[in-house]
Amino acid sequence: MHEMTENDTAAYFKEPAWHGLGNVVDEYMSIDDALGNAQLNWTVSKHPIYANGIFSDDHRAIVRDDIQDIIGVVGDRYKIIQNSEVFDLAKAFGSSVTVESAGSIQNGRKVYMLLRGDSFDAGMGDEVHKYMALMWSHDGSQSLQALPTSIRVVCKNTLDMVVAQSKNSTNKISLTHAGNLEEKMLQAGEAIARFVETGRFFENTVKTLAGKSLTSEELTSFYVDVWQNLNGVTLAANPQTEVEENNKIKAVTTISDWMETCEAEGKDFGFNYWVAANSVTKWIQHRVITKGKKRPPASKAYSN
Numbered sequence: 001m002h003e004m005t006e007n008d009t010a011a012y013f014k015e016p017a018w019h020g021l022g023n024v025v026d027e028y029m030s031i032d033d034a035l036g037n038a039q040l041n042w043t044v045s046k047h048p049i050y051a052n053g054i055f056s057d058d059h060r061a062i063v064r065d066d067i068q069d070i071i072g073v074v075g076d077r078y079k080i081i082q083n084s085e086v087f088d089l090a091k092a093f094g095s096s097v098t099v100e101s102a103g104s105i106q107n108g109r110k111v112y113m114l115l116r117g118d119s120f121d122a123g124m125g126d127e128v129h130k131y132m133a134l135m136w137s138h139d140g141s142q143s144l145q146a147l148p149t150s151i152r153v154v155c156k157n158t159l160d161m162v163v164a165q166s167k168n169s170t171n172k173i174s175l176t177h178a179g180n181l182e183e184k185m186l187q188a189g190e191a192i193a194r195f196v197e198t199g200r201f202f203e204n205t206v207k208t209l210a211g212k213s214l215t216s217e218e219l220t221s222f223y224v225d226v227w228q229n230l231n232g233v234t235l236a237a238n239p240q241t242e243v244e245e246n247n248k249i250k251a252v253t254t255i256s257d258w259m260e261t262c263e264a265e266g267k268d269f270g271f272n273y274w275v276a277a278n279s280v281t282k283w284i285q286h287r288v289i290t291k292g293k294k295r296p297p298a299s300k301a302y303s304n
Helices: 031-037 083-093 156-167 181-197 203-210 216-231 242-269 273-286 288-293
Strands: 010-013 023-025 044-051 054-064 069-075 098-105 110-121 127-137 144-149 173-175
Touching (some): 031 083, 083 110, 083 127, 110 203, 127 203, 173 181, 203 273, 216 242, 216 273, 242 273
Antiparallel strands (some): 010 098, 044 054, 110 127, 127 144, 144 173
8 A cells, every 4th residue: 555645745756656646757856846846845843742631741742734633642852853854964965866756655654755866887787776765754653764775665665665674774874853863963964975975875785786696596595585574474395284385376476476577687687686686676666566556445536
């Protein structure tokens, strides 16, 4: 599911999202352009919680000011980061960066921005664009994070994929909603500048993966590991139950799709871990998220 409500908005460069929502922009979007095109120039504020004649000392309500709706309950020490502040922070990536997509989900509880940098050759003419995902929340569920990715963020499914990717990544910048935020934002801007200067903006990782060839046995092992991680399931070598057998069938079907894509691209770009990983990414973006098209009438009312 995309989890975009009637109060959520987004903007995408040239290519529309699978769910048909949001604004499609044909011109390159600067960071300032994207804030307006995605209609994310709203603010949030923190308010006391009052119930049954009692004020809460430990918790506060986060209100989205433009629609006057409570979108989160947080601790009293929680510090707000406005959307505009994140967009300003993104400028530390440099003037050449444009915005591929930006938007909100869950009534504005979660917000994202995908930056697109320069392209580079991963090997054998495989042109790869550098992407940097920025993700933050207004409901206390997530810190502000920035990390390189190859996933085009357009909805909750793809945002979840990037969030999962960030949990095991050391190649990211993270900012919690606590302490001296002004100082933290300054330090984050400096870290981003170093991030770009030292070439850690995704390129090194891709070139490392592209430089590692793999055998058919290694490819199968890689895909099995990926499938298990994506689904939170350990495949049984010899299925004994109906559930285990169904999991095996699902895994074999999915891995066959990945291998088909890998074989097609491998003819042009070589058989390596980057091509293998990219086949999974493409499947996630073009197949997993299409499950969200089977949505209830209330959700369909907001689609094109």
